[in-house]
Amino acid sequence: xxxxxxxxxxxxxxxxxxxxxxxxxxxxxxxxxxxxxxxxxxxxxxxxxxxxxxxxxxxxxxxxxxxxxxxxxxxxxxxxxxxxxxxxxxxxxxxxxxxxxxxxxxxxxxxxxxxxxxxxxxxxxxxxxxxxxxxxxxxxxxxxxxxxxxxxxxxxxxxxxxxxxxxxxxxxxxxxxxxxxxxxxxxxxxxxxxxxxxxxxxxxxxxxxxxxxxxxxxxxxxxxxxxxxxxxxxxxxxxxxxxxxxxxxxxxxxxxxxxxxxxxxxxxxxxxxxxxxxxxxxxxxxxxxxxxxxxxxxxxxxxxxxxxxxxxxxxxxxxxxxxxxxxxxxxxxxxxxxxxxxxxxxxxxxxxxxxxxxxxxxxxxxxxxxxxxxxxxxxxxxxxxxxxxxxxxxxxxxxxxxxxxxxxxxxxxxxxxxxxxxxxxxxxxxxxxxxxxxxxxxxxxxxxxxxxxxxxxxxxxxxxxxxxxxxxxxxxxxxxxxxxxxxxxxxxxxxxxxxxxxxxxxxxxxxxxxxxxxxxxxxxxxxxxxxxxxxxxxxxxxxxxxxxxxxxxxxxxxxxxxxxx
Ligand code: ARG
Numbered sequence: 001x002x003x004x005x006x007x008x009x010x011x012x013x014x015x016x017x018x019x020x021x022x023x024x025x026x027x028x029x030x031x032x033x034x035x036x037x038x039x040x041x042x043x044x045x046x047x048x049x050x051x052x053x054x055x056x057x058x059x060x061x062x063x064x065x066x067x068x069x070x071x072x073x074x075x076x077x078x079x080x081x082x083x084x085x086x087x088x089x090x091x092x093x094x095x096x097x098x099x100x101x102x103x104x105x106x107x108x109x110x111x112x113x114x115x116x117x118x119x120x121x122x123x124x125x126x127x128x129x130x131x132x133x134x135x136x137x138x139x140x141x142x143x144x145x146x147x148x149x150x151x152x153x154x155x156x157x158x159x160x161x162x163x164x165x166x167x168x169x170x171x172x173x174x175x176x177x178x179x180x181x182x183x184x185x186x187x188x189x190x191x192x193x194x195x196x197x198x199x200x201x202x203x204x205x206x207x208x209x210x211x212x213x214x215x216x217x218x219x220x221x222x223x224x225x226x227x228x229x230x231x232x233x234x235x236x237x238x239x240x241x242x243x244x245x246x247x248x249x250x251x252x253x254x255x256x257x258x259x260x261x262x263x264x265x266x267x268x269x270x271x272x273x274x275x276x277x278x279x280x281x282x283x284x285x286x287x288x289x290x291x292x293x294x295x296x297x298x299x300x301x302x303x304x305x306x307x308x309x310x311x312x313x314x315x316x317x318x319x320x321x322x323x324x325x326x327x328x329x330x331x332x333x334x335x336x337x338x339x340x341x342x343x344x345x346x347x348x349x350x351x352x353x354x355x356x357x358x359x360x361x362x363x364x365x366x367x368x369x370x371x372x373x374x375x376x377x378x379x380x381x382x383x384x385x386x387x388x389x390x391x392x393x394x395x396x397x398x399x400x401x402x403x404x405x406x407x408x409x410x411x412x413x414x415x416x417x418x419x420x421x422x423x424x425x426x427x428x429x430x431x432x433x434x435x436x437x438x439x440x441x442x443x444x445x446x447x448x449x450x451x452x453x454x455x456x457x458x459x460x461x462x463x464x465x466x467x468x469x470x471x472x473x474x475x476x477x478x479x480x481x482x483x484x485x486x487x488x489x490x491x492x493x494x495x496x497x498x499x500x501x502x503x504x505x506x507x508x509x510x511x512x513x514x515x516x517x518x519x520x521x522x523x524x525x526x527x528x529x530x531x532x533x534x535x536x537x538x539x540x541x542x543x544x545x546x547x548x549x550x551x552x553x554x555x556x557x558x559x560x561x562x563x564x565x
Pocket of ligand 1: 118158
């Protein structure tokens with residue numbers, strides 16, 4: 001528990017009948033500095049004692065006596081507000097950041113626990129779509145947020161590499177594929193084969209039967225079918241990997257839907273044994289009508305198993321393999337119903353861990369600038385998006401800082417960072433409208449702005465050019481603008497906690513924007529490097545701590561922090 005909150009909790013515990021954890025979880029940070037540093041709302045006590053919260057706040061204030069590090073206690077409306085000793089606070093906060101460095105913000109609350117995170121999970125033989133990018137970026141951030149809390153994280157790419165569409169692709173490839181150029185096939189070629197298949201199948205419906213036959217062969221392990229399928233998979237993975245490398249998104253395992261092919265029969269047997277399965281219109285289903293949901297389809301009339309069946313088998317497999325405490329799926333909101341259905345089936349199968357499965361849903365990314373969607377009809381090629389971001393940033397750097405060394409490397413870190421930040425900074429279940437001018441603006445609430453603030457702090461430290469030490473006079477860091485920043489830095493660990501609890505990386509983005517805003521207010525009000533040595537030392541120490549927190553924050557959400565921009 002935060003040292004200062006702890007002091008407040010022990011003061012309040014003496015004078016109320018509330019438990020420590022009840023007090024702790026209610027403590028808030030007042031919106032403005034002059035109201036105090038922490039506040040305790042009296043609504044709960046008001047219910048227990050049957051008195052208005054305002055009078056409780058006043059009575060409590062009378063009987064509570066401040067002890068260091070608390071210097072003042074005041075009732076404001078229904079709140080008891082606490083003021084801390086600013087120099088004690090600053091010393092504690094800044095020294096902690098200075099000592100913990102890259103690990104400031106992390107703790108071990110999750111040690112011994114495992115979280116499985118299923119993210120990106122694109123479909124083979126198709127281009128990575130925008131929602132797979134969003135999923136990759138959000139999933140990667142959640143991975144690092146949980147890692148920072150000491151969890152053991154398992155990142156899984158649940159590739160869509162199974163299903164009747166592979167029968168269609170095999171038919172198309174065998175009929176119209178060009179054997180001689182096989183080796184150079186790309187995902188775009190595979191896509192064209194799909195399109196061709198559907199055009200031809202309209203004229204000649206027998207092709208659909210042929211495709212079903214080939215998928216059956218594939219499910220049965222026919223060597224030709226397997227070889228072609230593996231070939232499609234290799235082509236796709238090569239393209240996906242290029243994007244994951246650019247984004248620096250990593251997976252512990254690529255375990256696609258095909259992997260569960262041999263397990264689905266057992267899964268279906270268990271579902272049947274529980275009396276959950278029934279035949280409806282020749283298909284095998286779990287009736288979910290009592291739960292106001294459409295049925296969960298397990299097997300079609302042609303015997304082919306389905307997405308949902310494989311997800312249920314995958315969940316059982318993951319429990320057996322990782323014995324997880326939580327299992328999360330970072331998948332767009334359009335699949336809400338799918339996950340509600342499979343979680344319900346798992347629950348009905350008697351798995352208590354079904355309640356520990358979470359669908360981390362997210363909204364759409366739309367493009368304001370129609371230009372991005374021209375090259376391949378409506379498809380936004382993500383590689384183009386990332387490359388364009390890098391090129392645009394490269395131009396801005398050329399204008400702003402033509403003498404910068406390593407321009408290409410910095411443009412890459414900032415360009416990619418801009419896309420990641422744009423993706424993460426909106427609450428995840430909201431839709432995003434992607435607009436280049438907003439995303440790349442060095443002065444807006446963007447990745448480049450945060451990175452630029454970080455680089456400016458590095459530049460101050462380069463100018464100072466002396467070792468930074470914590471042996472400074474903390475009495476000199478008491479001004480409001482200065483103290484507001486220090487308090488903000490102290491919040492970092494709790495922001496990570498909250499981001500984890502709500503699976504919401506946007507909290508970290510908002511936090512970083514706040515830190516940059518507070519830093520700029522401090523920096524615009526006071527001179528950091530001056531002739532007054534003692535003062536310079538203290539302010540430099542704060543600058544270094546701010547740099548560290550911004551770096552750690554960006555790092556957790558998967559963004560680099562270049563020293564120069
Ligand atoms: N392949 C699916 C799609 O592109 C996403 C899979 C998400 N993960 C899962 N376990 N269902 O829509």
